[in-house]
Amino acid sequence: MTADAASIQSRPFEADVARLLHLMVHSVYSDKDVFLRELISNAADACERLRYEAIAAPALLGDDPKPRITLTIDAEQRRLTVEDNGIGMSREEMVEALGTIARSGTRAFLERMQGGEEAGANLIGQFGVGFYSAFMVAERVDVLSRRAGTDEAWLWSSDGKGTFSVSPAELAQAPARGTRVVLHLSADAAGYADRPTLERIVRAQSGHVPVPISIIDKLGGEPAEVADGAALWTRPKSEITEAEYTDFYRSVAGQFDDPAMTLHYRAEGRQEYAALLFVPGTRPFDLFDPERKGRIKLYVRRVFITDDVEILPRYLRFVRGLVDSADLPLNVSREMIQESPILEAIRKGVTNRVLGDLEKLADKEPEKYIRIWEAFGPVIKEGLYEAFERREALLGLARFRTTASPQGWRSLKEYIAGLQENQTAIYYLAGDETAKLESSPHLEGFRARGVEVLLLADPVDSFWVTMSPSFEGKPFRSVTQGEADLAMIPRTDAATDSAQEVDPAVADFVGFVKKTLGDAVSDVRTSERLTESAVCLVAPQSGPDRQLERLLAGSGRLASAAKPVLEINPRHALVTALARLKDVEEPLRADTAHLLLDQARVLDGETPADPRAFAERLARVITRSLPKGERSTKPSE
Ligand code: ADP
Ligand code: MG
Numbered sequence: 001m002t003a004d005a006a007s008i009q010s011r012p013f014e015a016d017v018a019r020l021l022h023l024m025v026h027s028v029y030s031d032k033d034v035f036l037r038e039l040i041s042n043a044a045d046a047c048e049r050l051r052y053e054a055i056a057a058p059a060l061l062g063d064d065p066k067p068r069i070t071l072t073i074d075a076e077q078r079r080l081t082v083e084d085n086g087i088g089m090s091r092e093e094m095v096e097a098l099g100t101i102a103r104s105g106t107r108a109f110l111e112r113m114q115g116g117e118e119a120g121a122n123l124i125g126q127f128g129v130g131f132y133s134a135f136m137v138a139e140r141v142d143v144l145s146r147r148a149g150t151d152e153a154w155l156w157s158s159d160g161k162g163t164f165s166v167s168p169a170e171l172a173q174a175p176a177r178g179t180r181v182v183l184h185l186s187a188d189a190a191g192y193a194d195r196p197t198l199e200r201i202v203r204a205q206s207g208h209v210p211v212p213i214s215i216i217d218k219l220g221g222e223p224a225e226v227a228d229g230a231a232l233w234t235r236p237k238s239e240i241t242e243a244e245y246t247d248f249y250r251s252v253a254g255q256f257d258d259p260a261m262t263l264h265y266r267a268e269g270r271q272e273y274a275a276l277l278f279v280p281g282t283r284p285f286d287l288f289d290p291e292r293k294g295r296i297k298l299y300v301r302r303v304f305i306t307d308d309v310e311i312l313p314r315y316l317r318f319v320r321g322l323v324d325s326a327d328l329p330l331n332v333s334r335e336m337i338q339e340s341p342i343l344e345a346i347r348k349g350v351t352n353r354v355l356g357d358l359e360k361l362a363d364k365e366p367e368k369y370i371r372i373w374e375a376f377g378p379v380i381k382e383g384l385y386e387a388f389e390r391r392e393a394l395l396g397l398a399r400f401r402t403t404a405s406p407q408g409w410r411s412l413k414e415y416i417a418g419l420q421e422n423q424t425a426i427y428y429l430a431g432d433e434t435a436k437l438e439s440s441p442h443l444e445g446f447r448a449r450g451v452e453v454l455l456l457a458d459p460v461d462s463f464w465v466t467m468s469p470s471f472e473g474k475p476f477r478s479v480t481q482g483e484a485d486l487a488m489i490p491r492t493d494a495a496t497d498s499a500q501e502v503d504p505a506v507a508d509f510v511g512f513v514k515k516t517l518g519d520a521v522s523d524v525r526t527s528e529r530l531t532e533s534a535v536c537l538v539a540p541q542s543g544p545d546r547q548l549e550r551l552l553a554g555s556g557r558l559a560s561a562a563k564p565v566l567e568i569n570p571r572h573a574l575v576t577a578l579a580r581l582k583d584v585e586e587p588l589r590a591d592t593a594h595l596l597l598d599q600a601r602v603l604d605g606e607t608p609a610d611p612r613a614f615a616e617r618l619a620r621v622i623t624r625s626l627p628k629g630e631r632s633t634k635p636s637e
Pocket of ligand 2: 038041
């Protein structure tokens, strides 16, 4: 290095980078090969960005228009170099790109690392973490870069131990255009300077990046092309193997798993484009990141344009891949593309295809489909309130835990096929955990009639169900809201107590409870909803159901919660006993009314409104029920 010492600036990494580097350097993760995939994908990105900028400024290409990536190995020096003739980096770009964490995915990765470094090390294997992975194999990394169209070059250098330096480089030492990443391999990574090893890894990981890759061995031998840069998506489907698709998926999606679904087709006719899309096999980190845009790359006649335009709707944002249009003009700004009617038509076509293929998969390979649903169902369900026009199709794709199959998944088609006599609605119970929902008293009357109830435990569920959806003409109804219209549906369980007369005293008792509870509830009534529990709370007929109300109240978005309705099981032993209880002092009867309400609250996972009053009432009632001799003192009033 020839730059004078005074112009070398050493500076610390951003704190998050330092943490990430520490993890890389001390990684116990055995598959370090992935660093190469990351560096090659950066080099290919740089070539594609140059091609794009050169549409407006062809001079940037100079006399070297063909993109290329060159790997140079020097086993003697234990050195591996990855060089591209792409866009290059200015000094500022270097500091920004290689000193901070720009990618939201990497940030999310760091957040997940809170679970401990062991866990983090395993996660490297599943997710791309970019440039810094070079420090898994190198004790020093030098990056020499010259941005296209400029006549200065810069050297970035670091040993990954907390600081990096940036200094001017002599033009003669730097690539004529683009970036050279020099890895000074650590002793235990010397194998990456071995030619056959390197060829094997490149073929396996990066064989389908759209830029040709060649290897040069400093110690002799012909330079050889290991990948020809032919765009995979332009080849006929029948000639592409599953392994090739998987490699391509990994390089385009930045994930290391296998795709759960691959969709490759060419649209002809009004719009001509090719699409190669993948549903990932596991959830990407940043799936719920509100900043996160779609990750579909847009190409125009094999030239990468941008990954910043929305090609699929938000509820399909887990899909990765690319679309290559033959119709969009090349020299159009990204802003104009977003508005283009051609893109709009592509968007619609691609969305149709993705939904159609998901449906086919659900039909033909239900187990595969269920894995996709388990990973991405909550995202797809966002479409139920975002995309009104697709609702029926999305409901068709949806799978649910239900009382008929709490461990498995049921489709609405199956639900409809199992409707009971006189059942006119699709019933659901929303909450935050399937296990808790299963034991809810609200389900008793439905169970007793063999009526299936959807158990909705995703937060997003409470929102789409309020938009009055229906499926095959059947409306959705919450079992915690309004009156349960169950009387018309015959019971299928052994018990036949529906037929059993209700004690006339119960009606009086219900009136008494209502009077006693006053403003605490909006109504008290008997109900067919319960068969085992004595009481439960439901929401009034209009407005949000109990779960949505809780969600809204928790987020401060509900000014005043509607008062619930207390429903009483008129045949429950406790209720009939209390109803018959005549000769007991009024305050004690009032205590039992309040206790019934608190019991219903507890069954809903809530706490009594006034815990102290609750404890006192409970104490009074228990004391009263003890045999006379055990009561040493009179309970306090
Ligand atoms: P990502 O590629 O997802 O942005 P990386 O950590 O791999 O994340 O790279 C960080 C940034 O460094 C890139 O976005 C790019 O701006 C810059 N960079 C890395 N390698 C190169 C290269 N070979 N040429 C130009 N820029 C590069
Ligand atoms: Mg990268």
